[in-house]
Amino acid sequence: MTRVVVVGAGPAGLAAAAHAVRAGAGVTILDQSDAPGGQYHRQPPGAPHGFEAVLSRCTWWPESTVWAVDGKRVHVLRGPADGTGRQRHVLEPDALVLATGAHDRTLPFPGWQLPGVFTAGAAQALAKGDRVAVGKRVLVAGAGPFLLPVAESLLAVGAGVLAVLEANPASTVRKGWSWRDARKAGELARYAAALARHRVPYHLGRTVVEARGDDRVREAVTARLRADWSVVPGTERTYEVDAVCVGHGFASQPELAVAAGCALDGGFVRVGDDQRTSVAGVFAAGELTGIGGAVAAAAEGAVAGCAAAGGVPDRALLRERDRTRAFAARLAAAHPIGAAWPGWLREDTIVCRCEETTAGELTRAAGDPAAPGPHALKLGTRAGLGPCQGRMCGAAVSALCGTAERHHRPIAQPIRLGELADAKEIEA
């Protein structure tokens, strides 16, 4: 029997597991979280999640963090997040499906490091998983349709949402959305109605360009943007807030795929028609290969799981995957990131949150003829050398300095030295 390991139990990984089982494989699915569902199906713990039937036909490993892969060997730590004394395991399957998803992408702006400024996804996760509202007076800003469910979830846990701001103007957004997306358009209309019921305004072509406060955010400055996201002078407005939620799309988490040696295109894992990566036996699905939402992630997962098990994905699965992929492409066209965003930054604006490297330091280092190349730049400014290893700032630093973003992080998830020193690795 083909043994398949699926890393990540979000919409993509769960669909991959289901289809690999259906194609006759023995499947182990694991996730660092203690519940299945990924970012989309997040729920308070203990609530029924609807994946019981799939998981009962697999070996299900919750609280299992993959911290490294070499080839198809998967190194796993089992136990509570960032704890000590977790157990080390190694799995060596016939095929590996990577479905590790994405995290929010957030552009830097003055004050974005203040407590009370959250990613849109963080606000969503805290509302859905913890039933906690991040603030009483909240601005939601950035780009993409994800801002709408975030606002809806905030309202559901009792937050006051002052406004939802889409940075792109209507003329840009119209280019992507079309009658073909009727189902999605219906979903958006439902969110819009929820906002209207709570009298939450939705503005296009406006965003948060500064957060102010000493110990935490107290004020946010918004401004009107042109299509390239340059600020229209004189359009600034100041809001009194206790939280700001910002999201400019998502960045995939390709660390494990990079470690396995999979080729990337623009930060996303390159896959063939059956979700095969450039490495034999390694498949990728979901937000790893492009940003398209939960339905697209599940469609890709279905194809990947079937192919990883040695099956041939049928036409219907492939057609559904292609349809959702086309939707993702239109979404990207409707909600691009405007090239003029660096105009929001000031000399002293922090870009690398971990090491507190400023925009001024980065542009000076990039302009220094003696310090070329991303590696020298990193060592010279410390940008990307902190605990997040450039996950938060990488794209912004490369945009500001004209260098390529590095996705190579040999340790995909933190492991304690004591755990690493422990020679016991349990082979499964």
Place this chain on the structure above:
Amino acid sequence: MEITVDGEPVPGVEGQTVAGVLLAAGRKSWRTTRSGAPRGVFCGIGACFDCLLTVNGVPDVRACRRRAADGDEIRTQSRADA
């Protein structure tokens, strides 16, 4: 459920993350950076490492990823003592 934060009792709901308990109690920051600036939750899913704190004597635990357990002793953290 109740945890203590730097010795002070803070109530929480079973299943909440440490970050969720702290935010619900009105705390927005619990770590300081090298320059002394305050930080709390940013990404909410374990990617940014802004939310680190000490749980039952174990430092550098991501508050957004760790479920709070009754009786947990949380200490807020600065880079100096990390």
